[in-house]
Amino acid sequence: MTESILGNEWYSERYFFKNVATSFKIKSVLHSEQSKYQKIDVLDTFALGRLLLLDGKTMVSDKDEFVYHEVMGHIPAMIHPKLKNVLIIGGGDGGIVREFVKHPEIERIDLVEIDERVIEVSKTFFPDCTSGLTDPRVNVLPQDGVEYIKTHKNFFDVIIIDSTDPEDFAAGLFTQEFYHHVYEALTENGIMMAQTENPLYDEYGIKSFYDNLRNVYPVVKSFTGPMLIYPGVFWTFAYASKGLLPTQFNESKIPFMSMLEKKLKWYNMDWHKGAFNLSNIHKSVTGC
Amino acid sequence: MTESILGNEWYSERYFFKNVATSFKIKSVLHSEQSKYQKIDVLDTFALGRLLLLDGKTMVSDKDEFVYHEVMGHIPAMIHPKLKNVLIIGGGDGGIVREFVKHPEIERIDLVEIDERVIEVSKTFFPDCTSGLTDPRVNVLPQDGVEYIKTHKNFFDVIIIDSTDPEDFAAGLFTQEFYHHVYEALTENGIMMAQTENPLYDEYGIKSFYDNLRNVYPVVKSFTGPMLIYPGVFWTFAYASKGLLPTQFNESKIPFMSMLEKKLKWYNMDWHKGAFNLSNIHKSVTGC
Numbered sequence: 001m002t003e004s005i006l007g008n009e010w011y012s013e014r015y016f017f018k019n020v021a022t023s024f025k026i027k028s029v030l031h032s033e034q035s036k037y038q039k040i041d042v043l044d045t046f047a048l049g050r051l052l053l054l055d056g057k058t059m060v061s062d063k064d065e066f067v068y069h070e071v072m073g074h075i076p077a078m079i080h081p082k083l084k085n086v087l088i089i090g091g092g093d094g095g096i097v098r099e100f101v102k103h104p105e106i107e108r109i110d111l112v113e114i115d116e117r118v119i120e121v122s123k124t125f126f127p128d129c130t131s132g133l134t135d136p137r138v139n140v141l142p143q144d145g146v147e148y149i150k151t152h153k154n155f156f157d158v159i160i161i162d163s164t165d166p167e168d169f170a171a172g173l174f175t176q177e178f179y180h181h182v183y184e185a186l187t188e189n190g191i192m193m194a195q196t197e198n199p200l201y202d203e204y205g206i207k208s209f210y211d212n213l214r215n216v217y218p219v220v221k222s223f224t225g226p227m228l229i230y231p232g233v234f235w236t237f238a239y240a241s242k243g244l245l246p247t248q249f250n251e252s253k254i255p256f257m258s259m260l261e262k263k264l265k266w267y268n269m270d271w272h273k274g275a276f277n278l279s280n281i282h283k284s285v286t287g288c
Numbered sequence: 289m290t291e292s293i294l295g296n297e298w299y300s301e302r303y304f305f306k307n308v309a310t311s312f313k314i315k316s317v318l319h320s321e322q323s324k325y326q327k328i329d330v331l332d333t334f335a336l337g338r339l340l341l342l343d344g345k346t347m348v349s350d351k352d353e354f355v356y357h358e359v360m361g362h363i364p365a366m367i368h369p370k371l372k373n374v375l376i377i378g379g380g381d382g383g384i385v386r387e388f389v390k391h392p393e394i395e396r397i398d399l400v401e402i403d404e405r406v407i408e409v410s411k412t413f414f415p416d417c418t419s420g421l422t423d424p425r426v427n428v429l430p431q432d433g434v435e436y437i438k439t440h441k442n443f444f445d446v447i448i449i450d451s452t453d454p455e456d457f458a459a460g461l462f463t464q465e466f467y468h469h470v471y472e473a474l475t476e477n478g479i480m481m482a483q484t485e486n487p488l489y490d491e492y493g494i495k496s497f498y499d500n501l502r503n504v505y506p507v508v509k510s511f512t513g514p515m516l517i518y519p520g521v522f523w524t525f526a527y528a529s530k531g532l533l534p535t536q537f538n539e540s541k542i543p544f545m546s547m548l549e550k551k552l553k554w555y556n557m558d559w560h561k562g563a564f565n566l567s568n569i570h571k572s573v574t575g576c
Contacts, residue, residue, distance in 0.1 A: 020312055021309075021310070021311040022308070023308065023309040024307065025307040025308070047307040047489075200352065224514075226512075232516060234516070234522075265568055267568065268567065268571075272565075273565055274564070277560075278558070279555070279556065280555065
């Protein structure tokens with residue numbers, strides 16, 4: 001449960017039944033518009049650099065975007081033995097695409113973002129995040145992911161759900177029916193990933209999310225990474241697959257990743273190996 | 289650089305050059321006093337339960353104290369091959385003592401807290417944290433840790449530095465001279481641990497802290513755990529030793545810990561094994 005207050009000097013987000021607030025001091029408001037789907041704001045902040053808000057909620061900041069984008073891109077890329085086709089639903093900022101295009105074996109990356117304006121605003125204000133969108137393997141598709149997924153069966157090797165909170169038009173991305181369609185769109189070794197909130201502040205929401213995933217996928221695992229702009233920072237992510245375990249590296253990728261990881265800000269293979277060793281509270285909340 | 293504001297409705301802490309703030313809604317102020325050393329407040333908050341402040345800064349809350357206290361207690365207890373004598377400097381809330389007393393092989397635990405009032409206030413308002421202080425192996429010593437450490441050589445197997453920020457009377461706990469005295473007070477297999485701030489918000493402070501440690505200890509490692517009440521949540525901790533590696537379990541403790549970890553909220557041996565596999569930014573900021 002969140003509520004945002006866009007004041008003159010501070011951006012504040014209240015959460016955990018409005019009993020906690022995180023606030024970032026604003027230098028200036030760089031952009032504001034109402035798209036067909038949502039309010040889009042770009043703030044320049046002292047602590048985070050640029051900060052993208054959708055309907056007043058924090059989506060991406062210069063300072064910590066690398067955490068989210070690198071874990072979403074490189075974890076599945078190190079696991080899948082024959083990665084060709086990737087689908088990202090949401091993620092109009094382009095950050096996850098930027099990480100996937102670093103992997104030469106990938107042949108096609110579909111970015112299905114319902115709100116074309118998020119993509120355009122990101123191109124203007126987050127040029128580093130969107131730098132992968134010009135890669136010839138990338139198809140930017142301004143469409144509804146819930147509909148798009150139904151038109152593909154046994155096609156994508158990896159599907160990333162990079163959406164806003166489960167409210168309004170994004171609610172369809174959190175239903176068990178949707179996870180079934182994602183499952184069917186995946187190839188036999190398919191992997192799905194999604195962000196799954198803060199276990200210290202959203203215990204019950206997370207429980208039901210992971211229960212839904214387990215009803216569909218034989219392998220459901222979780223890991224954590226800090227997101228300064230999300231409520232309570234201690235953020236969890238889900239890894240679900242038709243069988244591949246999240247620490248079973250594709251051995252042939254190791255030499256390549258040994259070079260690539262030197263240029264990354266968060267991801268490395270050592271971290272990846274330890275990331276699925278969960279604390280007790282993380283285990284009990286997610287059931288992983 | 290932090291600044292805290294205790295208002296009528298909210299407690300706020302500003303940090304990262306005062307450009308970020310975290311705020312917790314207050315139910316009531318349970319206690320306020322000025323001790324010889326500092327202002328001591330206990331708030332009842334909606335999100336965290338009880339929250340202890342020293343000079344306006346968050347020290348301990350009901351909601352997340354288990355993270356800090358369990359990692360500080362059980363990591364060294366799983367590593368040291370012959371753990372007899374433990375020293376905790378600071379830590380007047382008693383939370384780390386509570387975790388160490390769970391280990392039957394420990395013969396003596398000295399808690400050296402400069403401010404006796406912190407201990408007394410904690411006994412009243414944090415009875416679970418202080419529940420270990422009545423254990424017959426525990427010596428509660430209201431003394432200056434900087435002086436106490438000089439009176440012991442080659443005596444403690446584990447020393448935990450659980451202090452406030454490096455300001456005023458606590459500044460002596462962050463000097464290289466102090467780390468030398470800690471080193472000398474440790475036995476030949478000695479382990480020292482301390483909290484080391486947020487790498488995304490205090491990069492330069494952390495660098496110098498770890499450099500200081502490396503000037504004294506042959507083994508210096510780092511790990512992370514989320515502290516909701518500390519600036520930016522993504523919290524790091526240092527493990528330093530005269531030779532023992534932080535993932536080299538004392539094998540004879542494994543059956544005992546297999547039982548104990550079922551009752552803990554954060555710590556388990558799987559998590560411990562993975563916790564020292566660091567992300568790139570954590571590696572580069574700490575040098576570990």
